[in-house]
Amino acid sequence: ELNRIFTVLKDDVEAPDYVLLEFSANQVIFKYGNVELISRLIEGVYPDYRQIIPKDFKTEALVDKNELRQAIKSASLFAKSGLFDIHLKFDPDKGEVELFAADSGRGENRVALKADIQGISNEITMNYRYILDGLGAIDDEKIKIKVIDGASPCFFEASQKMANENFFYIVMPIRS
Template identity: 30%
Template sequence: MRFIIQRDRLVQSVQDVMRAITSRTTIPILTGIKIMVTEEGVTLTGSDSDISIESFIPKEEDGNEIVEVIESGGIVLQARFFNDIIKKLPTDLVEIQVSNHLQTIIRSGQSEFNLNGLDPDEYPHLPQITEGNMFSIANDLFKTIVRQTVFAVSTSETRPILTGVNWQVENDKLTCVATDSYRLAMRKIQIETNNPAEYNIVIPGKSLSELSKILDDSKETVDIVITDNQVLFKSKNLLFLSRLLEGNYPNTSQLIPTHNKTEMIIDTKEFLQSIDRASLLARDGQNNVVKLSTLENNHIEISSNTPEIGKVIEQLKSKSIEGEDLKISFSPKYMMEALKVLEGTEMNIKFTGAMSPFIIQPTNDDSILQLILPVRTY
């Protein structure tokens, strides 16, 4: 195997596939990057069994030569060393050559490295997915969906199913839900599918986060193929394969209140900044909570009291308050994380009492919903 490649493109592809590689694998060869060279170009693969990422670098793109293929072949190189080496090579072109005994020479300018490689035939084969059931989402919309949901997944392994995001496809509508049982994030979008199939799957939050970091913000699309236990994301020159979480996701629709006792419309940025200030004193306390109370003339009071540190009180004017007077306590961290992903200058908060979950939505947009459970203090 021997080829010459533009260093920047190689570095970018290696960075992408490195997201699937972990040093904590029980299969030693998976600590490496698989490199396969054909007449079409170079394919890099990284995997930790749960996530597999394949990045293809074509011979040429837009009339520019990216790879000069001298001899086809393959090799598996230790990912950590290979990544560190190519990032620090001195020139824009890199030559990689493999000899009979898997000895790999990496040349750039006056620099030459020798690495011991592994047999690519021993690298586990990625599962083959037939592309029957597929739909597409624009890259920027996909990244938005992930940003608005994945923060609410559970970080505890006591209920593994909650470490993923529930994707439901029904009647050309995709509903994404994440919950850690203390708060919930939901986003809905319309999609176009090539068949009327319905799906109810749970994708690990880690998989969605890693893919979101790789995709750019363009209007190009990512194709999504769902099978019984895997989901495949296909973007330009990239394949991202993730296992699905096993088990039944809880029926979260029952958690969302259908009526409310108190409803307010408030400026999103002002409210977020007020909660942020109130949390300054609550952050180190044992009871990390912020209290909200309704006052007269559409005013609300945001307060926090940590006896060993001090207290803070602030008043805000809302656009409107309807319904019963209210005193409620909640986690400022959960509230701020919910507010930061809302789109729109104003939001609607609907309360069903001091000890019931409340929902937050942008005004005039029901495609996104955040739900938070209050904290008992009153």
């Protein structure tokens, strides 16, 4: 998984002047300094990810990334074990995104974040770990969250598009 590769490249070694990449039929090799990192490539045809990218959203929220991350971490303590579920409720009238998680053995957590919300009220339940992974890859203070409904993919992106940056992140919902 690329996140693990980038973690190794980033944390364990002083930044090299260059990285040598070698490819074989089923592996990619990263060589830099005295480090050699080998990763197995996925076999088969990579799925067309564009098919799951929503086109028309019913709700769009602009929230502070660090506040969202902190709220998710707080709520995650109360998410159901094994499901890692967190519920997001978008309320344009209040200008809030409410995060909620509950577990019968641990209790519940509810946090409301101020947000600039366009569109209709909406709700979605997702795995909080996947949301946190995406937030870590977005280099912006504000995050756009775009939702169709609770059964469709949720779209995350930076509030400001940087030059040559087309990064976005999709999290599939958990159906409850």
